Amino acid sequence: MKQVRMGIIGAGLRSGIAKYWHQPEKNSIVVGVADISTKRLDEFKEKIDDNCFATTDYKELLRREDIDAVAITSPDYLHEEHAIAALEAGKHVYCEKPLAITVEGCDNIIQTAERTGKHLMIGFNMRYMNMYRTMKGIVDSGVIGDIKAVWVRHFVGYGGYFYYHDWHALKKNTTSLLLQKGSHDIDIIHWIAGSYTKRVSAFGSLDFYGGDKSNNLTCPTCDIQDSCTEASPGVLVECAYREEIDVEDNNVVIMELENGVKASYLQCHFTPDYQRNYTFIGTKGRMENSEPDGKVYVKTRKSNTWEEYSDQTYEIKKAEGSHGGADPIICKDFIDLILNDKSPIPTILDGRMSVATGCAAAESMRNNGKTVEVKRPSFIVNT
Known part of the structure; x- marks a missing residue:
């Protein structure tokens, strides 16, 4: 095989990465797409290729012999179904994070990949961002x-728009935003600290969103849309104060990693700004990032080595492409995995353990902060 023929399941916002796979003159091309919305299918074809095969039945897409691999960009609660079906159909699979919304779902996907012998890759694009690759390199340099300690604050500005105006706001669809939104952060903690979480304790609540509004209310039909601070400016229009909302918007997680590192993760969805702030504290100093400034700061302490004599500031270079240049690279890695058997930066176990940690944290915060153990899979993961 010299060119990977791609199919996309889910033509929503995240399907925008398809443009990095649609390189007809190179080693990958998008030939099909599936989504239940004909409007989204039409928009996808307009952006990618008008000759692209489109269907409202993803199983019809998987039956096509001209498709070698599938990208799962559908809602989280469909990842398990779609990924397993694609693997069973003999397709290689790229799955957006989180891998699934339950640990069992992750394990089902992984074991199917092991059994079918097809490649499976998780969409942890933060590992490909210049800032976090730099932070990983700094820690690895010693x-x-x-x-010994990791502190992460996630300020989710636009949290209401991105997560409380649609399906994300229901536990049955996400389990918790500690998976959907937090899986990236949990994974970066694991990656840079060099270890998975062993146990967690967490506290969280629904402090701002949700309420007593009708589940059928939408922003365009609301009488107070002109004065409501959460009126939707875009395509996600379900009321952010509707009764059915049951996913916490304010979370605090305390984690102990297998290597003894203590970590904390804070996530709030009604802050005015949108940024991630990471602090890593070691025996010789401290590293902290500033996303708004595009910088990483390293401060050293007395260590009786040359390293104590200076602090450093890293200016993070901008890269072309969405998500700070990460998306083109992660899409290339998936093609390299298929064509050249080249291992990508994130492993499937990484994807599974971020979900396991998020699920354990959700269980803890819904049970008065009790300590919950995070277990590794009972089987060997080779994929």
């Missing part, structure tokens, strides 16, 4: 010593 300049701040052995990591």
Whole structure:
């Protein structure tokens, strides 16, 4: 095989990465797309290729012999169904994070990939962002010593629009936003600290969104849309104060990693700004990032080595492409995995353990913060 023929399941917002796979003159091309919305299918074809095969039945897409691999960009609660069906159909699979909304779902996908012998890759694009690759390199260099503490604050500006105006706001669809939104952050903690979470304790509540509005109310039909602070400016229009909302918008997670590192993760969906702030503290110093400034700061402490004599500031270079240039690279890695058997940066176990940690944290915060153990799979993961 010299060119990978791609199919996309889910033509929503995240399907925009398809443009990086649609390179007809190179080694990948998008030939099909499936979505239950004909409007989204038409928009997808307009952006990618008007000759692209389109269907409202994803199983019809999977039956096509001219498709080698599938990208799962559908809603989280459909990942397990779609990924397993694609693997069973003999397709290689790229699955957006989170891998599934339950640990069992992750394990079902992984075991199917093992059994079918097809490649499976998780969409952790933050590992490909210049800022977090730089932070990983700094820690691996040893300049701040052995990591002992990690503090992460996630300010989710536009949280209401992105997560409380649609399906994300229901537990049955997400389990928790500690999976949907937090899986990236949990994974970066694991990656840079070099270890998975062993146990968690968490606290969270629905402090701002939800309420007593009708589940059928939408922003365009609302009498107070002109004065409501959460009136939707775009395509996601379900009321952010509707009764059915049951996913916490304010979370605090305390984690102990297998290597002894202590970590905390804070996530709030009604802050005015949108940024992630990471702090890693080691035996020789401290590293902290600033997304708004595009910088990473390293401060050193007394260590009786040359490293204590200076602090450093890293200016993160901008890269072309969505998500800070990460999306083109992660899409290329999936093609390299298929054509050249080249392992991508994130492993499937990484994807599974971020979900396991998020699920454990959700269980803890819904049970008065009790400590919950995070278990590794009972089987060997080779995929």
